[in-house]
Amino acid sequence: MNKIFLVIQREYLSRVKKKSFLIATLLTPLIFPAIMGVFVWIAMSEKENQSLRIIEVIDETDLFFMESSEQYAFTSSVDDPEEAKQMVQEGDRYGFLHIPKIDLANPQGIQFYGVENPSLSLMGYLESALKRKIEDQKLYQLGIDPKVLKEIRTDISIQSITLGEQGEEKVNDATVNYALGFISGILIYVFIFVYGNQIMQGVIEEKSSRIVEILVSSLKPFQLMMGKIVGIGAVGLTQFLIWVLLIGTLSTVVMGVLGMQMPQQQAMELANPEFAQATPDAGEVATILQVINGIDFVTLVFSFIIYFLGGYLLYGALFAAVGSAVDAPSDAQQFMFPITIPLIVAYMGLFVFVLQDPTSSASFWLSIIPLTSPIAMMGRISYGVPFWELALSMGLLVLGFLFTTWLAGKIYRIGILMHGTKPTYRILWKWIKASQ
Amino acid sequence: MLQITQLNKSYENHKALTDVSLSVPKGVIFGLLGPNGAGKTTLIRIINQIIEQDSGTVELDGKPLSPEDIKKIGYLPEERGLYKKMKVWDQLVYFARLKGLSQDEAKRQIKSWLEKLEIASWRDKKIEDLSKGMAQKIQFISTVVHRPSLLILDEPFSGFDPVNAEIIKNEILELKKNGTTVILSTHRMESVELLCDQIAMINRSRKILDGTIREVKSSFRPEVFQISLARIKRDLPMEWIANNQGDIWDFTLPLSGRMPNQLLNELMEFGEVMEFREQIPSMEEIFIHQVKSTSHE
Structure with a gap:
């Protein structure tokens, strides 16, 4: 036990003392917001500088009147589609929307021409606009007055509340849950990859520089392997903790500078609902805070730590075996393949299944199977998971x-003493089966 | 000190050790000889408890090997290395503590060794900034720093220049004088003859020879004598194939069943015996001869 501690200590200190660790630890919390800031800034300045995009419309049905928006203006200056295409090619128009004579029951054949691929947002905008027009048209044909239609149309947002077993009500917000699941899942994914790789590099260093033969004459290979995994894990946790502290401090400072109320004060408002209701201006912020307040943070943090460490240990041992x-x-x-695949499956699954529908059976299995659960389950926690x-x-x-630790230990203790042989999966299997 | 009995070890498709028994007395330098792949490293790894034997026993000081014995053994593998990015001092402390020394004891020992080898000024250097020979010295310290009673050195002189090899050789002899038992595995026969008290030779997983240097050598006497005669009184027989330089005649003669004194008497009839010396094979010759003869069986 004492020897494992010595290994942990060495692995930990030799990494934490490095300048690169200090730099990465201090800069990352600054870099991420900075990159995001740059993106936001670019997006905003693009929006400002954006010239209005003019789209030529030929509507052979004469039913659609396309309403111009901040970004897109619609005109109908020509009647010949070829002429319109010409205008697009010459750059006079950003695009050309061709609405042929269509059957309203089955509207097919609407086309958009452009010199570049239209963005998803433009296509979405056009589709929803046309859809609404067709629906209006149909309602009109059924004899409903357009004025009445306008009055019917209402903007609405639903507040989602889940009922607990004791009937307690909890305000939900899919966006907040999504963000929490997204962030924690990604963090675990990145953590496993980055630090798993460090384990592998460390093992290869000891093996290729032949230090390992001296080491295993002083302690058991398993102690060496566990010491390395735990030591590097501790480096990761340290880095993570520093980030949490830094980001926490930074955001508090930033929020303070921006004149926002401190979270504590918000919490006090929340504790006193009458006060919160009395200030409707703060409604939106209050809702988000109410949602955040409604999340079971004890479970969330506890689970995060469990999956963070569990996932790291599970994959760390495999990385050590490969090294x-x-x-x-x-x-x-060649040996990274079986490690990367489940990680990528978990990562993809997080976006495709878990965050979309946390209770689907795909989400369930992804969050139960140990190889994918550290990432997948984190996507579900904030939505609430049965005990x-x-x-x-x-x-x-x-x-x-x-x-995996047992398995890796078997490969490790033979692998570290083998030089010059290029192992195959078959050889690894023999190592696993070998008693010594 | 170290008693090895009927040791067997096989790997998947070959036998590394077959019924190997050895006895290493306390305070000797014991040469472990054999060509590459003979099973020396396997034997050494078993003594170091890096791998386990299939059958047979290894006893240290009369007791079967146990994990506590790690502290008693110092091991310098043939393939060795240090952490390149670690400082000399930190590295030595780490290895010493892994062997079971306390922090204070480790520091005290390392300090005295660094001073002894006159390299105290390197303590804060990283290994990557040292030359290969310098690193080897650090490596040697890391092997002996915990005052092992059994020292296992696998090709200890490879990588040393002659000056440093001499320093290390003297350190080994001094350790022996202080009661340390040393197992020296090497191909370099000149260092075997200089250093070793006893040897064992392993070839193709079996022990083929052991004993003191003198015993081994005498058992390999070809019973041939080197002879010089002067002032020849009679013509020498043709079959002696003698060469002369001036009036000194040099030739070799086998005993051919005679006692040495008989041969000497015969020679005295022919002239003045200037030299009469039995040809003793070098360890190198024995080594090559033995390896060849056991490999062709």
Whole structure:
């Protein structure tokens, strides 16, 4: 035990003392907001500088009147589609919308011409505008007065409230839940990859520089492997903690500068609903804060730590095994495949299934299977997960990392002493089966 | 000190050790000889508890090897290395503590070794800034810093220039004088003859020879004598194939069943015996001869 601690200490200090660690730790929290700031700034200045895009419309049905927006203006200056195309090609028009004579019941054949691919937002804008026009047209044909239609149309947003078992009401907001699941899932994904790679590099360093033979004459290979995994994990946690503190401090400062109220004060308002209702101006902020307040942060933070560590340990052992099997990082590629695939599946699954529908069966299985659960489950936590699912998932995760550690230990203790052989999966399998 | 009995170890498709038994007495330098792939590294790794034998026993000071014995053994592998980015001092402390020394004891020992080898000024240098020979010295310190009673050195002189090899050789001899038992695995036969008290030779997983240097050598006497005669009284027999330089005649003669004194008496009839010396093979010759003869079986 004492020896594992020595290894942990060395792995930890040798990394934390590096200048590159200090720089990465201090700059990352600054770089991310800076990059985002640059993007926002570019987007905003683009919007300001954007010249109005003129779109030529030929409407053979004479039913549609396209309303111009801030970005797009619609004109009908020519009747011949060829002429309109010409205008697009010469750059006089940004695009050309051709609405042929269509059957309202089955509107097919509407086309948009442009010299560049139209953006998703433009197509969406056109489609929804046309859809609404067709619907209006249909209602009109059914005898409903357009004026009445206008009056009927209402903007609405739904406040989602979930009922707890004891009937307590909790305000929900999909956006907040999405963001929390997104951020925590991605963090775990990045953490596993970055620090898993560090484990692998470290093992390869010890193996290729032949330090390992001296080390294993002093302690058991398993102790060495665990010491490395835990030590590097501690580096990651340190870095993460510093980030949390830095970002927390920075955002508090920024919010203070921007004259926003401090979260504590908001919380006090929330604790006193009458006061919050009395200030309707703060309604939107209050809702988000109400939502944030409604999230079970104890479960969220607790789960994050469990999945963060569990996922790291599970994959860390595999990274160590790969490092032990090869002589150089370039040889590691072939064995990286089975590690990367489940991680990428989990990552894709987070976006495709989990964040879209946290209760679907795909989401369920992704968040139960240990190889994907650290990333997938984090996407579900903020939406609320039944206790038994959480317990099952965490239990399997613990079993999972015990299993991968056991498996990796078997490969590791033979792999680190093997030089000059290029192992295959078949050889790895033999190492696993070998008693010594 | 170290008693190895009937040790067997096989890997997937070959046998690395077959019924190897060895006895290493306390306070000797024991040469472990054998060509590459003979099984030396496997034997050394078993003594270091890096791998486990299939059968047989290894006893240190009369007791089977246990994890506590790691502290008693110092091991310098043939393939060795240090953390390139780590400072000399930190590195030595780390290795010493892994062997079980306390922080204070480790520092004290390292300090005295650095001073002894006159390299105290390197303590804050990184290994990557040192020459290969310098790094080897650090490596040697890391092997002996915990005062092992059994020192296992695998090709200790490779990578050293002659000056530093001499320094290390003297350190090894001094350690021996202080009661350390040393197992020296090497191909360099001249260092075997200079340093070793006893040897064992391993080829193709089996021990093929062991004993003191003198024993081994005498068992390999070809019973041939180197002879010089002067002031020849009679013509020498043709089959002696003697060369002369002036009036000194040099030739070799096998005993051919005679006692040495008988041969000497015979020679005295022919002239004045200037030299009468038994040809003793060098360890190198024995080594090559033995490896060849056991490999062709």
